[in-house]
Amino acid sequence: MNSWLNIRGLRKNFGDVRALDGFDLSVDRGELCVVVGPSGCGKTTLLKSIAGLLRPDDGSIALDGTDIVELQPQRRPVGMVFQTLALYPHLKVNEILAFPLRAQRISSEEQRSRISEVAEFLEISRLLGRYPHELSGGEAQRVAVGRALVKRPKLLLMDEPFSSLDASLAEELRHRLIEWQRSLGITILFVTHDQAEALSIATKLVVMKGGRVMQAGAPKELYENSANLFVAKFLGSPPVNLFEGELEVVNGQAVWNCNDFKLELPAIPKLFGRAVLAVRPESISTRDEPSLASAEIIQVQHRGSELAIMLKTSGRTIWVKKYLSREELGVGERVFLKVRGKGYFFFDPETGELVG
Amino acid sequence: MVKRDWLGFLGYLSLIAFAVGAVLPSIYAVALAFTNAKLFGELFRFDGLSAFSRLFSDRGFLAAIVRTGIFALITSLLMTVIGCALAFSVSERRILKRVVAIAVFFPWLLSEASIAALYRWLFDPIGGPLSLGGFLATESGAFVAIIIVQLWRELALGFLVMTAGIETIPKDLVDASRVDGLSERSIFFRLKLPLVSRMIGLVFILSALRAVGEFGIIYLLTSGGPANATEMLSIYMFKRLLYHHDLSGAAAVGVLIMLAFISLGLLLNLWGFRRRWEKRGYLWR
Numbered sequence: 001m002n003s004w005l006n007i008r009g010l011r012k013n014f015g016d017v018r019a020l021d022g023f024d025l026s027v028d029r030g031e032l033c034v035v036v037g038p039s040g041c042g043k044t045t046l047l048k049s050i051a052g053l054l055r056p057d058d059g060s061i062a063l064d065g066t067d068i069v070e071l072q073p074q075r076r077p078v079g080m081v082f083q084t085l086a087l088y089p090h091l092k093v094n095e096i097l098a099f100p101l102r103a104q105r106i107s108s109e110e111q112r113s114r115i116s117e118v119a120e121f122l123e124i125s126r127l128l129g130r131y132p133h134e135l136s137g138g139e140a141q142r143v144a145v146g147r148a149l150v151k152r153p154k155l156l157l158m159d160e161p162f163s164s165l166d167a168s169l170a171e172e173l174r175h176r177l178i179e180w181q182r183s184l185g186i187t188i189l190f191v192t193h194d195q196a197e198a199l200s201i202a203t204k205l206v207v208m209k210g211g212r213v214m215q216a217g218a219p220k221e222l223y224e225n226s227a228n229l230f231v232a233k234f235l236g237s238p239p240v241n242l243f244e245g246e247l248e249v250v251n252g253q254a255v256w257n258c259n260d261f262k263l264e265l266p267a268i269p270k271l272f273g274r275a276v277l278a279v280r281p282e283s284i285s286t287r288d289e290p291s292l293a294s295a296e297i298i299q300v301q302h303r304g305s306e307l308a309i310m311l312k313t314s315g316r317t318i319w320v321k322k323y324l325s326r327e328e329l330g331v332g333e334r335v336f337l338k339v340r341g342k343g344y345f346f347f348d349p350e351t352g353e354l355v356g
Numbered sequence: 357m358v359k360r361d362w363l364g365f366l367g368y369l370s371l372i373a374f375a376v377g378a379v380l381p382s383i384y385a386v387a388l389a390f391t392n393a394k395l396f397g398e399l400f401r402f403d404g405l406s407a408f409s410r411l412f413s414d415r416g417f418l419a420a421i422v423r424t425g426i427f428a429l430i431t432s433l434l435m436t437v438i439g440c441a442l443a444f445s446v447s448e449r450r451i452l453k454r455v456v457a458i459a460v461f462f463p464w465l466l467s468e469a470s471i472a473a474l475y476r477w478l479f480d481p482i483g484g485p486l487s488l489g490g491f492l493a494t495e496s497g498a499f500v501a502i503i504i505v506q507l508w509r510e511l512a513l514g515f516l517v518m519t520a521g522i523e524t525i526p527k528d529l530v531d532a533s534r535v536d537g538l539s540e541r542s543i544f545f546r547l548k549l550p551l552v553s554r555m556i557g558l559v560f561i562l563s564a565l566r567a568v569g570e571f572g573i574i575y576l577l578t579s580g581g582p583a584n585a586t587e588m589l590s591i592y593m594f595k596r597l598l599y600h601h602d603l604s605g606a607a608a609v610g611v612l613i614m615l616a617f618i619s620l621g622l623l624l625n626l627w628g629f630r631r632r633w634e635k636r637g638y639l640w641r
Contacts, residue, residue: 103537
């Protein structure tokens with residue numbers, strides 16, 4: 001257990017609600033760990049427990065080898081960026097940045113040099129004399145990061161920091177965050193409900209549901225090898241296609257039989273009984289040559305270099321993703337579908353666990 | 357659309373009612389101050405500032421101004437401190453907060469007369485449970501007694517306004533200050549108190565207004581005595597009317613009280629303008 005941050009068996013109940021239900025996590029030094037999950041899955045409770053703002057009912061939190069569960073929030077080497085940013089409205093930016101330093105009784109010259117260092121780094125030097133209400137959304141965001149960084153924490157917690165910003169600004173700040181994190185080598189625990197944001201910035205991704213970890217690992221690993229149906233469904237846009245059915249082998253060709261719908265598979269999986277077939281949209285190809293499955297094009301969404309195509313067949317919605325090509329796909333057209341490559345998995349319909 | 361027209365009509369109606377019921381009598385009262393009107397009979401005519409000069413040449417009037425000022429200042433200061441302390445001490449305890457809210461509201465259910473009767477009995481120099489050895493029968497004692505009754509009666513104002521102010525402090529700001537490393541003491545003095553400073557100003561000025569305007573309870577308790585020790589402007593005005601039949605003089609006192617109210621109100625507004633962040637939102641969601 002040489003991880004920088006080590007959380008074991010964390011539990012927190014609010015009345016009957018289990019916000020954290022045996023949460024385990026280890027994060028290495030210098031990682032940008034993103035915890036993602038639907039709202040109400042316990043993400044904010046997790047951050048507040050680490051910051052010391054909530055007292056967990058059970059479990060341990062070790063940071064850099066020291067157990068911090070018993071420490072007051074004031075004594076934890078942790079910085080936090082709040083979802084609402086929580087900038088003090090009655091103070092100017094430089095006073096806000098000085099607050100954590102004053103609390104540590106750092107001399108005023110040292111304070112000044114550290115504030116200007118952080119301000120230069122985050123490019124907020126010209127904002128130091130302003131009040132929070134005189135800042136734009138992006139500026140306020142950077143000030144909030146500065147306030148968390150100025151105390152030089154061992155761990156930086158971020159609670160959906162970009163959820164209030166418009167898409168392009170959030171995109172820019174995500175790039176900057178990755179740059180800041182790399183150049184400072186700081187460990188970040190970042191919480192969000194936005195799976196696309198999570199996949200794009202994480203060096204380690206944790207999918208959370210009902211106060212538990214569903215799967216943790218590299219983003220690519222989670223996307224390509226989802227451990228359970230929840231992770232498969234939660235990650236990716238457009239969403240993964242699900243077909244509950246049974247395997248049939250006809251003349252050496254694997255066919256997935258869902259009663260009203262049959263789909264050819266590229267290889268014969270080792271599988272028994274009923275299962276849920278999950279196919280990523282980019283692993284279904286549309287073609288003209290006949291196959292068992294066909295569907296009607298309902299929508300074609302242009303997403304830059306990609307197309308997201310929504311199809312319908314016998315009441316079932318299927319998403320296909322493909323690169324933009326010269327091939328014209330018109331709404332109302334009927335195309336044949338085939339699974340290709342390796343982007344498909346089978347899950348147990350009852351437990352949702354991976355079966356093949 | 358029809359509905360809106362009706363609402364508009366109601367709006368005009370209330371405007372007319374306000375004009376007839378409140379504005380016209382006030383104008384009449386102000387106008388009286390510049391006449392030589394007496395309480396009974398006689399026609400009166402415009403008499404310039406003579407009513408005011410009559411007032412300012414009366415030592416009793418000047419003493420009443422000072423007395424009212426001291427009374428308002430002390431009550432407002434104590435109200436602010438007690439309201440603030442009480443509101444902060446129960447702010448995180450839901451049940452206790454309700455109990456206190458009911459307790460401070462209780463005096464509002466009682467009529468002035470019953471409050472006066474209650475305190476006359478409590479403070480009775482002979483055999484009253486709170487007579488304090490006759491202290492309250494002395495001039496300063498009576499003054500203190502009036503302040504106590506006024507505070508007790510108006511505490512709901514201080515408590516409620518402060519509680520409302522404390523409830524507007526975002527939880528995130530307090531959490532953030534803990535993560536910043538501030539001690540609970542610093543959080544109180546450097547974060548919570550500045551954030552409710554406008555409410556503190558509001559309580560101070562509202563209780564000053566209430567104190568300057570107070571008449572009934574003081575009159576019922578002390579009638580301005582002993583030896584005019586509790587003769588506030590309002591009581592002076594009443595006596596001027598009752599004993600001297602000096603209607604224009606009483607009206608002039610009224611005009612001066614009104615001016616005091618207006619300047620207190622302006623003060624309150626100026627206080628508000630300094631804090632622009634309270635007008636614009638400062639939390640990003």
